Amino acid sequence: MKILLGFGAMSDSPSTWFLELGRPYSNYLVLTLLLLVFLGAALLYQLGFIGWVASWASRAMRTITFRGFRLWESFFSWASWPIFLLLTITLILVGNELSTRWEMGTLLCSLTVLFMGGTSCLAYMFIDLERYEVERGYKAVHNPLKGQDLAFHLISYGHQVGIPLLICATIGTIGGFALFNLGLYNSGGHSWYELRSDQGPAVLLDFFVSTLLNLLRVVDVLNLANSRHILRLEYVSAVSWPATLPLLAFKSFFTLVLLQQILASLRLGRLLSETIKDFWSPHEPIYQRARNSLPQFGTTVIRPLLSSLRSVPMLPREQRDQLPLIISTIGPSAIPSLIFSLRDEHEHVRAVSAASLGLLRANNSLRELLPLATESSELVRKSVIEALGTIARSDTQTSQRPTRRLLFNAGQRNPFFGWRPQNALLDPVKAVLPVLETALSDSLPAVRIEAVRALGALGPQVATAVTPKLLSLLRDPDETVRCEAAATIGILGDPQGIAVEPLGQMLDEASLVLKATAARALGQLGAAASSQVLSLVTLLQNPEESVRSAAAEAIAQIGTLNVPATDSLIEGLSNPDNLVRAQTAQAVGTMGEVALEVAPALVEAMSDENDVVRARAVEALGKMGEMAAEVAVPSLVHALRDSDNWVSALAAEALGQMKGSADEAIPALIRSLSHVNVRVRCKAAEALGQMGDDTMPVCEALRSACRDVEGSVRGLALRSLSLVSRNPFPAGNSWGPFLEDEDPRVRVAALEAVGRLGEIEDPSLLPQILGLLDDPNDDVKIEVTKVLPLLGGDPSSIVIALTRRLETDDNDWVREHAAKAIGKFGAVAASAGPALLKASRGGEVGVREQALRAIVMIQPPEALEAFAAGLTDPSPDIRKLASAGWMKMPVLPAEVIPELIEALGDPENQVRANAAHALGRLEKLPEESVERLIECASDPDDGLRLGVAIALQASRSSSSRATLGQLLKDTNPKIRLIAAGALLAQDVDSEEGKAVLAESLEDPVPRIRRAALNLIDSLGEKGRSFFAILQLRQDQEEDVEARAILLPVLEKLLPSNSTQPQLTIPE
Structure with missing residues (x-):
């Protein structure tokens, strides 16, 4: 091992290394360091530090992504990806032009482009995360189930935030960073960059190429000058920290965020492509798996799926019929893409798009659908006519009442111009009726059939206009068309009285189907078809049972038999043929x-x-x-x-x-x-x-x-x-033998009889009946549970026996009736609380419902736990019961409030209404519940809006006040009154609230007037301004109960001096 103290030039020469280990020491040191790193990581994991860091990083990333999405939504959601790209390129070019004149302008342009690109990338990440939640089933884009939230942002922007926008954002981010470097370079940062001296000053293209080469360390691969001096691509490079620091941040953002999203999007695209391919597979398991998976992709699946129709050589009817069902499950967010596809050149694409719009009842697609009703493709015409009929018969206001936030197809949010107004929707019946009448003469029988069915769905309001045209179809060459026309005449009625004779003539047709259809149509016309009774009686001798049944039912509906018809029936009863x-x-x-x-x-x-x-x-x-x-x-x-x-x-x-x-x-x-x-x-x-x-x-x-x-x-x-x-067996107890009869039908009948007679006098009979709870026959046990609440005796012993049956019986029907019987005993059955709680959480749906219903009636200590669990039950009926249970609880525990707030997003209106009503009992409404309540305020269900009005009384936020102001205009007078009371409680001088309250005092419904009087009474001294109008009501009020409320209120509000305040009602 060598230790050198002189570093010299720090070249690759061995003499420049501070520490140089021999081969064995070097190998051992590397392995030891790796082991220490592994042990340290394991220790940190056991201590929870790594999990905490990961959780913190995940929350931070989610927060950053959400904030970025909100910024994009506020500033750029109005722009489609071509406009976004055009704006990005324009800003880059403008910034480049300003680089030699006004450097600060270049920096401003670059920061704007970077802001656009960064927020758009974060918006894509946020929407992609919501797509993932939809795929996993946590959220839904249409008709959410219990436990699912509605994917609002995906519905609103899923069609807009896709791969094209991500590519545009990537281009903008790279171009904006290159422009930023150019701005730094020209504003005094020449020394921060290294240039080749013989090539002149750096331009935008140089920085653009340099940015590309630095991403993901691409420069280490392509800029071969660093190794072999063979090829040098980079002209400008950052050398000082004011330039290298932004480069490091940019590379981190691109590597960790942008590239990851690009790769994830590519994987998602590949998965979508493979799923669509599997949908056309001839193998049933593969097809079914793909069919179930396609809706999870949301709106992104629509155009690729429809485009795949062009490459399908043959489209079986089964698959063609399935496609609209798949697309319609995505929900209203699919409507824009479907409307766009109506212009496709391929007939199958247009046909499937039209059928899907019909299933979605897309009233806002009528303008695009109507012209297609006369196009050359028979398949398209049939699909369009069927769709038009479906749309026209739907309740347009109810089915097309999404919130403004969801109407991305009606108008996009614009930070400068606000929301673009939605085009006025066509009246479905008026718009569709002429097209359907024209389709009655179509050359294709299938189109005529769909047109006739659609007309029938429009109801009696169109009978006068269309009956003559339908009568002409009774002579159609196609038998199915004739049947449908006759059936539709029966549905619509015959206000002009012109259809009876032609339908009577159909009774003479050779076709049995035509005979039966005409007979049913005449029956639906009722007494107006009495002239055809004799012809119908003749059909009673037809050998075909369906014809005879249709004729007999028609005669019964017509309600009269004339003399010839009666004679014909008598003749038939004396016919020589048996x-x-x-x-x-x-x-x-x-x-x-x-x-x-x-x-x-x-x-x-x-x-x-x-x-x-x-x-x-x-x-x-x-x-x-x-x-x-x-x-x-x-x-x-x-x-x-x-x-x-x-x-x-x-x-x-x-x-x-x-x-x-x-x-x-x-x-x-x-x-x-x-x-x-x-x-x-x-x-x-x-x-x-x-x-x-x-x-x-x-x-x-x-x-x-x-x-x-x-x-x-x-x-x-x-x-x-x-x-x-009432006294079947006067002498003693004669029920015993029947309760012990070997035939279970007798035992059931005996129990029914005992229950019908009510309380029993013989005390020995009750133990015998209780013993039948162990009867081997389930019908007997069920009858016992029905009878026991009707008898006298000790309720505690009865409850104990029923509880045992609830806990131990193997038949769900028996357990359900046992729970129902326990609930009828009320509070004395509190001992059954644990068994009922267990049954309400783990039994079959009927058992769970009856157990929870019993808990509502008994109110045992286990009620809190049962109601909390019931709010998340998959059964809508059980969730309704649980939410209603919280309405009756004297106090709402703090731990259940988040669950009630969650219940405001339940797909069942009644559950949401009950949750809102329960939250309205709080002294202060939680802030996190206000937004959901405001969303519920626009629901067409009166009960839900009523619950919202009650709940918002406990809120003092400006948004709640604005919503209450909207509810003052509600169609339901009770909702208007509650909203007025809430506003007056906050501000007694509210002119809008005073006007609604004064209007309620004049309401024709006594109960509303009584509620208005109670509201004035609750205002105390603040209600003195209503004294004058109450004096007028004193002479006009006719309802006894209302007068009983009115007089004490007048006494309380009687002024102490002669000056009486007058009510000023705003116009």
């Missing part, structure tokens, strides 16, 4: 009471030699109900002894449907309880229960039937007995 008679009787049964005039003919048919005819006739009379009792009961009694058991059973059922009007049949039904056929005995027992006769013979007969050998008969007899008698 099948015709049976079909006619069945059809008459479908008509119900409408065919009451045919009842005598049905009675005659009950003596038909064919058992099927007799059965259909009996069944039809039963469907007519009590109206046919006078004619039918004697024959039905006779039918109880029919040779065919099926007919006898139907006769007993029909008598039960006639209820008290068939009292004369009771003796016959009692006899039928002894019928040899089980089905007849069951129907007879059931019929006696429906009649409600509690006479001794009926009760005795049913008690005897309760001992029938068949469990089904015993169960129905027991159920009927409990319906007709």
Whole structure:
């Protein structure tokens, strides 16, 4: 080892090294240093220092990225990438021109370009991070699920912040830094740079090349002069710290930020390309995986995916139909790209774009879609017509009500000119109707079909205008078009009365589909189609069941039978063909009471030699109900002894449907309880229960039937007995044998009967019923849970038994009913709190819901934990319950407030409304909740806006006050009143609040007037300015409750002197 104290020129000569180790020592030292570094890193990791540094660096990077994005959003979000590039190049050229005249101008231009490039790079990083969160499922670009946030920034700027903008930002950053160096050089920094002396002064291009060569140490590769003096590329280089320090910062930014983003974008682009390629794969697993992945790319997938259609030699219908579904899941942010693609030269691209716009109900695309309805491509025309119909029938105001922040397609933010106004949306119906009418004469049947369906979706408002055109399609050469036209006429109605005759003529068509469609359309027209009843009756003899059913249902909808139609039905019932008679009787049964005039003919048919005819006739009379009792009961009694058991059973059922009007049949039904056929005995027992006769013979007969050998008969007899008698078994406890019956149907019927009778007098019955909670049959256990809350007895023992069943049963349906039963006991069931909490967090969705509902009713100590967990449950119903639970809690714990704020972003309006209402109970509203509440204030749901108004009462921020000012103009008077109360509580002189409060005092709804009076009362002395108008209301108020509030308020506000303040209502 040599140690040299003289350094000399510090050349590569060995004599210049301060310390030189021999070979073994050198190797050992390197390995030792590496080991020490590894041990030091492991120690720092165990101490948490490395994790802390990484976390701090991550937070710092996120903060810098977010701030950079905000700067870009404020200053440059108005510019598309071509404008951005043009502006960047212009500033660089202007700065270059100023370099020899005004050096400070060059520096200002360079700093501006660097600011543009840097903020745009950071904006891309921020949007790319949000894309990653969407891909991982943390956020969503459309219809977020529970646990997902809406990717607002990606929706607003995802189409704008892409690879082209990143490339422009890179060019701007490099060019701006080169211009900055030129400015430094010309403003007195010649000594900071080294130039080749024989080439003249440095220019912008020299610094631009030098910047490129210094990036990523490229200069060490290409500037070979440092090694072999073969090739020298760099003309100017920084040598002094005022020039090298900015170079170091620039290289760090480029290496750690810009290059990383470029490589990540390239990887993302490659992944997107491969996913699109897999989408066209013939292998189902690969296709399905790609289909599920494509929406995660957001708006960036739309144009590449549509462009891939050009290279597909054949587009199967299945894939063509899937593409619009995929694109529509991306949400409204896809609309601009789809509108742009409507001008594509490839018909499949245009067709898919049009279909996607239809699924998105994009009203703002109507101007672009309407001209495509007449283009040459049949596929495009069909897609456009279908899309127009979908858009026109949607509720435009509701579906197209995004916040201003999301309407990037309507206008971009401009720091100088503000928001560009959105073009006025077309009225969907008025804009689409002429196009759809024209499409009715299209040469392609598929287009005509879509046009007819679209017209039907527009509703009765267009019936007068389109019915004549639809009638012309009833003669269309395509059968499907004719069917769709007839069906649409039925949907729209016939206000002119011109469609009945043409539809009646369709009943004579040979096609069965046309017959059935025309019959259904006539039925939808109701009484207006009464002239076609005879033709419909004729169809009742058609051999095709669908035609007969459609005709019978149509007659029932029309509601009347004229004499010829009645005669035709009677004729059908006497037709020599057994099948015709049976079909006619069945059809008459479908008509119900409408065919009451045919009842005598049905009675005659009950003596038909064919058992099927007799059965259909009996069944039809039963469907007519009590109206046919006078004619039918004697024959039905006779039918109880029919040779065919099926007919006898139907006769007993029909008598039960006639209820008290068939009292004369009771003796016959009692006899039928002894019928040899089980089905007849069951129907007879059931019929006696429906009649409600509690006479001794009926009760005795049913008690005897309760001992029938068949469990089904015993169960129905027991159920009927409990319906007709409040004291089924007068002598002692006779329920025991039935509760222990071997047939579970009997045990269920016995439990139903006990529950129907209410509290039990025999104390020995309750333990027996509790024991049935361990019954092997789940239906029995469920019935026990229904009955127990209706009985008397010790509630604690009942709750314990139900809790055990909730914890141990293997059937979710049983557990659900057990939780429901526990909740009915209220606060006395607090001991079930732990079991309910466990069930609310880990059971099946129905069990979780009923357990949480029980917790809401009982309010055990575990309620706080249950409600907190319920706010993050995947089931919307459970989240609604949990959020409602917080509304009822007397005090909101501090730890739950962040979860309630998070719930303001829930996809369910009711959850957000409940969370807002709960937050409104706080004395001071958390600042982090204000922004989300303001976003909710523009929602079309009244309940949500009401909750927002309640919550914002506890905020004193200027943004909250502005939102409350907007709610003063709400369509809901209650919301206006709450907003007025909040503003008046902050500023009693608020003219807007006074005006709304005065208006509420005159509201036609008493409840609003009462609320307004209560609000004035809550203002105390500050409400004295309303004294005059309250005096006027004293003579005008008619609502008793309102007057009860008004008089005490007047007494409180009565001035102490003769001078009475007058209310001035702003105009």
